[in-house]
Amino acid sequence: MSTETMLILVGILVGVVSVAIFYVYYLVSTRIETISNVAEEEGYPDRTVFIRDSLYGKPRPLSWSILFYDDAKSIGLRYIFTGLLFMFIGGAFGVLMRISLTDPNPTIISPTIYNILLTQHATIMIYMFAIGMAMGFAYYILPSRLRLKRDNMGHLSSVAYWMWVLGGTLFVLSKSSMRWYMYPPLSLQLTPFGAGAYNWLAVIAMELIFMGMVMASVIVLKIIFIDRADDIPLSQMPVYGWAVVFTLVMLVSSAPPLMVGLGMLFYDFFNPIFFVTSTSTPLAFAILFWFWGHPIVYIAVIPFFGLMYDIITRFTETKVYSYFSAVLSLGLLLILSELVWGHHLLNSGLGVDWVIFFTTASFIVVIPSALTIFNMIATLWTAKKIRLTTPMLFVINAIFDFIIGGIMGVMLADDPINQAVHGTYFVTGHFHFIFVGLTLGVSMAAFYLLFPTFSNGRVYDERLAKWHFYITAVGSFLMSFSWAVGGFLGMPRAVAGYFAYFQPYQDSAILGGVIIGIGQLVFLYNIAKSWSTEPATDPYNILEYRTETNQVMGGGK
Template sequence: MSSADLAPKPEGILDTELDAESLRRRLAETWKTRSGLVGFLSSVDHKVIARRYLITALIFLCLGGLSAVAMRVQLSGPERGLIGPDLYNQLFTMHGVTMMFLFAVPIMQAVGLYLVPLMVGTRNIAFPRLSAFSYWVYLSGGVFVWVSFFLNMGPDIGWFAYVPLSGPEFAPGKRADVWAQMITYTEVSSLAVAVATIVTVLKQRAPGMSLDRIPLFVWAILVTSFVIVFAMPSVMIASSFLILDRLVGTHIFNPAEGGDALIFQHLFWFFGHPEVYIIFLPATGMVSAIVPTFARRPIFGYLALVLSLIAVGILSFGLWVHHMFATGLPKLGASFFTASSMLIAIPNGIQIFCWLATLWSGGPLRLKTPLLFVFGFFFIFVAGGLTGVMLASVPLDLQVHDTYFVVAHFHYVLIGGAVFPLLGATYYWFPKLTGRMMSERLGRWHFWLAFIGFNAAFFPMHIVGLWGMPRRVYTYPVELGWGGINLFITAGALLFFLSFVLFVINLARSARSGEAAGENPWDAGTLEWAVSSPPPNYNFARIPVVAHSEPLWAERGSMPVAAGLRVDAREVLISTVAEAKPDLREKSARPSIWPFFSALSVGGTFLGSIFTPWAVVWGALPIAVSLIGWFWPKGAPEDEE
């Protein structure tokens, strides 16, 4: 085994001084998470934090799915009285808020949080305590909004919360306040993970992993993280302005006092459309990881795929006004956003071409469950993209605006473009997380139930939308003739929901008693499969040296490694941005309970301010104490962030 020594020689015990077994034993001791409640709350292992994100997001998916089923049962026939208008408003708001803010974005970031350090060949995420803080913020914000719902205080203003309907005049009570503060608070978690991910990818890559050797999934997560950094503050500003209007008495969105209601829509959709790509871009990275593995050849058009990811990330900020074509904007401006909305189809089309070329020009395909979901993604996402191009046309958009045609379109894009790849990625990387394989037989049943149920539920929505059925209505009269098609839609939605029940069963059974996976059950080529499944708490005993974008395929024997890191302290290798040359050794933060206390104190201040302004005053004290505890020097460099 060759090595690239890292000079100068540091103090402490180096990995070069130990044999393989002693090295693993010492690293396991150095990087371990303490047992007990304090250890549970203090963990800064990126894999532990990511697993918590994944499990929590799955719970929120179930809650969001149940709210959707309840709405579809109510709409299965005309003039049904199962759910009243007030509860229905809360349900469709909670469904949208949960799926967009508490499931889709967090779960995509969680997959990246788990896999990116493994894929780039480092021992932990950058700023691990910040990542731990982000999870507790996410959990407390999500729990708060759902507890509010069960206390009949849940938001009822839509996941978009348009003013003036969400303002103090038309939304009395605390429901809109819950939405505004929850958005501002929970988006902090997304920003924290994005910052940690950017630094990890740019500065902690294994030696030799130059920019043209970074796995495409990592590229996708990197671009997504930059989009989050630039997009999330916009919705946080909008929600903060809304809470100021409601609780402080400002008039930022009140036209009668010199404000402007359309400013809210501009701020919200400047975030809202990039958010579609915050959800979609990681999914494309998942497809780019799955396709080469099952085609058994490197991806076709690596550079084109990277440039397409970057182009989509940039162009996503030029589309937001196509959500506002019905607001009376100048025609010239609408024409610009029509053109930009159609332009983004080009890089998306390039990606699909590269994936199909990889599948077409490789050897015989291994038609396993992950690849089935990729094929489902191709069909559904392309269909959703076609209706997206249609909606980019102002005349058609004005006709179908706020109808079920739009509901069908964005579910085709978001579920087809994000959830189907995510399900394929779950089957693909489940062995890495658990060391066990998921059932292939149940996986195939899951795919076909999901594919048929989804199309049965959402394709007819295009038709009923063209018939004029508006969205966000809790019932409709018999005379309109929408009852039969809505009953069919509800049956499809129940079948789609049943597929997820089967999925959860497969997850539980496989985690407990699935077939042992081994280190690399798919014979994949990227670095996460170079370590045991599940990975040890230190990830890599010695940092690998990379000479190819698919290093495990290029180095079928033993992989070269870099030696010279300490084993008696948490130490990671810092490399240069472009060529990933070894640059510095950096201490990685040890476990700490202060991120947990910081999240509680910040959350208590944010959420308590809904009920009394004194929460801001009194909340400053625990925030200050927890931050002092977080950053107070502990006496050893490795104890500091």
């Protein structure tokens, strides 16, 4: 392409983008002016306070205005839909990785691209999808559930949200292939065949994500503890509220070590003094990482436990079997999650004393997990009837998948078994059972429940939703189970190829992965189709209570 042609094309592009930006600016400024006028007539000195008060206690459907309004529900919608968007990106990367493994030798995509896809899939799914859904549902559900008195830190939530989105976007743009745990010296190799040419960008992106997450966590904790209605004492808060509290306390308390570690890693790009000199060890970074890395995988689970309690109690029309043990087990998960990080490093030379400690601590995690699961089963057991709607099916499937994945996790944390199966697909199978079955499944369950609220009273197609559930559940089980079996036979994970001996396990996992992908397409088609129908139901539902006005009014009247 000649320089002139390129200049003309760039000129046209800049012109079109400028016109589009100006049009958006025109729309927004007109809207702001109108709202300012209305607010003034209502006696409000401040436009944002008027918006906040007039949106209070109402369900909030999806519209472009969520990007500009800073009330908690708009922030929640932003998190939920951005999380879903990143889920589709990460899922597409995952399906592409599966397809590339149809051949034992890396022929379809190069190992370099496979490594990039692997890193992006893991990071997007954990930091953007799981955290995004956890934050999103907390922001969206808690204001009506706890009948907030005030909702006044939306601007900070908005900053946190945009930092998080920017971080996720920059991480994809960095083409990093350093795995989600960023170990030096690999992460310091700035070439397409090390960890990625723009790996410093990935580290900046991670720091942005962390800052956004921690800011948002503090604000949600403030919403729960300070802004809750006076007639809801902590002892009567819904289990979901407690789940969010424990999750966010865990997030805030374990993120700082890795934020410091990432700062040191960034310094090492220019002057490696922390992790890769002859007097230091990369194990230091591994410890800093897993001190955060283990809690984060619980962050992807605990809030969804809370949602499962909510959904189970509503569809069985009963109470949580034991509220006390539900809250206690979630709290125990918080404490134990901070003590078991070493089981990710059992073969890294921590010493046999520490290995025994971490193996034992990991085994104790069984107690709160089993308590949670038995509590849910007891709730189902004592119910007079169970309505098997799509969300309920997702939740029951989540219980099954969590039991299988959890038992595999305890096996993995046991040092003798870990010696044999670490670094194999058994690990992948373990966390995909939990992440696909529980995190994705319960996110979808809550999304289906909130769909009438998001879409201003539309009803999703029940038949397509059932298809979505069955396809996802079957695909997820097939994929994770093939990995578990193949992994136990020694199939190494996270590589672009495999020995032909493992072909059957890889092939069935590929089949499962593609089936999951098709299931999510059904979901996408369902919401696109259902949104174009006429509103047919009440936007209020079991996760979105009808609440009375309870707030401190900010206006003049």
